[in-house]
Amino acid sequence: MKKIFSLLLLSIILISCVGNDKFVLKSSIGKINKVMVVTKASNWTGDIGTEIRNSFGELMVGLPQPEPVLSVSQVAPNGFSSMMKAARNIMIVTEGETENFSVKYNVYAQPQTIVYVQAKDDASLVKLLKEKEKEIIDIFIASDIKFTQNIFKKTALDVTKFKTLNNLGVSFIIPDSYNLVDDTGDFLWLRKHLLSGIAKTGSCNILVYSIPLNDESKIQENIVAVRDSIGKKHIPGTDAETMHMITEEAYTPFTFDAVIDGKKAYETRGKWEVKNDFMAGPFLNYSVIDKKNNRLIVVEGFTYAPSVNKRAFVFELEAIAKSMKVK
Incomplete structure (x- = not known):
């Protein structure tokens, strides 16, 4: 009886180990x-x-x-x-x-x-x-x-509190280190301040908005014009009258095919700058085709981290953008 009990106990342990990789x-x-x-x-x-x-x-x-x-x-x-x-x-x-x-x-x-x-x-x-x-x-x-x-996911924001995301019917996995800058109902801007090292004056930023899907064949060629119009309207410099974010004129962005939440998208990587100022950095833009709702959903990440490497910051923004789900 004792031997049978031992074999049974060993079997339970082995099954538990095999059934759960942890x-x-x-x-x-x-x-x-x-x-x-x-x-x-x-x-x-x-x-x-x-x-x-x-x-x-x-x-x-x-x-x-x-x-x-x-x-x-x-x-x-x-x-x-x-x-x-x-x-x-x-x-x-x-x-x-x-x-x-x-x-x-x-x-x-x-x-x-x-x-x-x-x-x-x-x-x-x-x-x-x-x-x-x-x-x-x-x-x-x-x-x-x-x-x-x-x-x-362990420290994710409750994104249902942002009216722009609710209006657009989209969600993201965004860590709670990001804080609200602007949420108009049509445009969302979140920012994380960099807290350590030489880049502690810098930040990582997330933008979310949508535009009508007018001509699918012209999406790619209009990406820069769209983001520049958004920069002029929503991303001011230190002097809001004369300064705003634009696509860096001396660097041509690169655009690639992508898939976000099973939908065709365009991934654009390039550099931004502030018109009439010296601020600049890299950006990552995803223009996602939502044919069901006849629109483009745009999620963009950009970072300002002077004098330090930026791969890790851009990768973080990429992970957030690619977590997008459309309801």
């Missing part, structure tokens, strides 16, 4: 926008490492200082210890008889994303890495977006 996997570690590459030192110092550093080291569009899309570090397979296996973003590059590209989640820790790349020799690995470059970057960025949004 009992099995430790919490992952690692900075946002950072990937650890597991590969031989000879690979890292050769063509394979050069290809990885070049692809991950591509500069993020729209930033005033050069900053890579993703930061990368390397560890040899024999150094891939238990502590290293807790990294949140990992890419494992190996030689093997068969070509393989795959993604697994929560293997050694959670949340965790591991990309596996395998080919028979150096040339084949470089070729495969080139072919999958954009997909690999998108996988890790999407992983970090989801991770960041889950962090924000």
Whole structure:
């Protein structure tokens, strides 16, 4: 009887462990926008490492200082210890008889994303890495977006208190470090002051508004004109009569296709400045096509953080924008 009871207890424990990953996997570690590459030192110092550093080291569009899309570090397979296996973003590059590209989640820790790349020799690995470059970057960025949004959920604002969002029928996951600047019912402006370091006089900002969907074929070419009109109306400088936010005239923004809440959208990255003043910084704009309601929903993030790197601030704004849900 005692033996049966022990076996029953052991079975319950095992079922509990298998049924809930929290009992099995430790919490992952690692900075946002950072990937650890597991590969031989000879690979890292050769063509394979050069290809990885070049692809991950591509500069993020729209930033005033050069900053890579993703930061990368390397560890040899024999150094891939238990502590290293807790990294949140990992890419494992190996030689093997068969070509393989795959993604697994929560293997050694959670949340965790591991990309596996395998080919028979150096040339084949470089070729495969080139072919999958954009997909690999998108996988890790999407992983970090989801991770960041889950962090924000822990201290999220009650967005139902903003009349503009209620009128537009949209919601976002926004941390409570953001404070209200303006909420007209048609236009929302939230701001987070940066509290530490040399950037403590700066801020991160979120704008939300909508415009009628008149001609879908002209959305992309009108994005700058629309944001400049909003800047003139709603984002004044220190002298409201002569100063307001505009798109920086010396830098042409880049626009890409995107999807927000399952809807076609345009992602525009560029630089803003204040007309007749010296304030400037990067912006990230999403123009989301809401055909059901015959409108464009625009969510924009912009940051003012003089003299410091801004990738992390823009990424935070991206995570907030991509959390948008349309009712």
